[in-house]
Amino acid sequence: MAELKTKPTDQSVEEFLNNIPDEKRRQECRTVAQLMQAATGAEPKLWGSSMVGFGSYHYKYASGHEGDAFLTGFSPRKQNLTLYIMAGFEHYDELMQKLGKYKTGKSCLYIKKLDDVDLETLESLIRRSVEQMVKTNDVQ
Numbered sequence: 001m002a003e004l005k006t007k008p009t010d011q012s013v014e015e016f017l018n019n020i021p022d023e024k025r026r027q028e029c030r031t032v033a034q035l036m037q038a039a040t041g042a043e044p045k046l047w048g049s050s051m052v053g054f055g056s057y058h059y060k061y062a063s064g065h066e067g068d069a070f071l072t073g074f075s076p077r078k079q080n081l082t083l084y085i086m087a088g089f090e091h092y093d094e095l096m097q098k099l100g101k102y103k104t105g106k107s108c109l110y111i112k113k114l115d116d117v118d119l120e121t122l123e124s125l126i127r128r129s130v131e132q133m134v135k136t137n138d139v140q
Contacts, residue, residue, distance in 0.1 A: 006048040007068075013044040013052055025076050028114040032074050032083065035119075039127040040071055051075045051084070055130070057137040068140070071133045072126055080110040085125060087132040095125045 017033070020026040033044055033052060042055040053070025060066035073084045080103075088107050089096055096104075100117035103110040109125075111117055133139065 008045040083109040087129040
């Protein structure tokens, strides 16, 4: 079975954030980190080379593939600030309608700039997603 590439590292999250070239994106990441840390109660960890994750859970698919992933996290991509809402979005229609301007993937929330979304709604989305993940998974 292939080894997972995205794992927690010992690299400094603070150093990673300090090295984000764009000052505005750097500040947005600090804001998102505060929201995620409050929702999880977990310290941030750098997963792989560019994802900041909070907490962790163990998953196992019917195929037998298993591993660990963070409960929630983000990555400062060039085009978007990518937030990982691991519970997905299907249970959060009312929040998504109030959130603002964004795009989604299966569990990715793509935001061009944090000013495009309502922070209170984003905080609720993160918190509720984490609660759902804790309720339905083997949280470590």
